[in-house]
Amino acid sequence: MSTTAWAGDIAVIQTKFGDMKIEFFEDKAPGHVKNFKDLAKKGFYDGTLFHRVIPGFMIQGGDPNTKSQPREMHGMGGPGYTINAEFNDIPHDRGIVSMARSQDPNSAGSQFFIVVKDAHFLDGNYTVFGRVVEGMEVADKIVSQRRDHNDNPFDSISMKVIIKDK
Secondary structure (H helix, E strand, O other), X not given: OOOOOXXXXXXXXXXXXXXXXXXXXXXXXXXXXXXXXXXXXXXXXXXXEEEEXXXXXXXXXXXXXXXXXXXXXXXXXXXXXXXXXXXXXXXXXXXXXXXXXXXXXXXXXOOEEEEOOOOHHHOOOOOEEEEEEEOHHHHHHHHOOOEOOOOOEOOOOEOEEEEEOO
């Protein structure tokens, strides 16, 4: 899925495998989009890892614990606050960017995931806030990495997130 014109700002997620460009669904999840952009602009995501990769499903990142904590703590961190769910009608198709959360629907903070294969069982239960418009081949490379029993890649895959104005 590639395009040259986006409706608004985009995020560029830079990794050692290349860049992914994300467009936002501000009309469907305004609070989540604002939260993601605010965190990115502060450099919150820079140096965090994709700590959970599941072939045929998704890649997950955005946990500050992945910068310095032992691997056992990866997936447990956040920005120190949570935001309320903004469930919407966008299906979890390949390339969708959605917020990770605990069992509590209103527990999202900073962790997000990118769907590498349609996952409609998530529809209506996780907040979709964006879509990869360029660079899905990067997500495919990330999801295919060797990983431990917690689906954490053995070789670190860090990110830097930049918000670019339209």
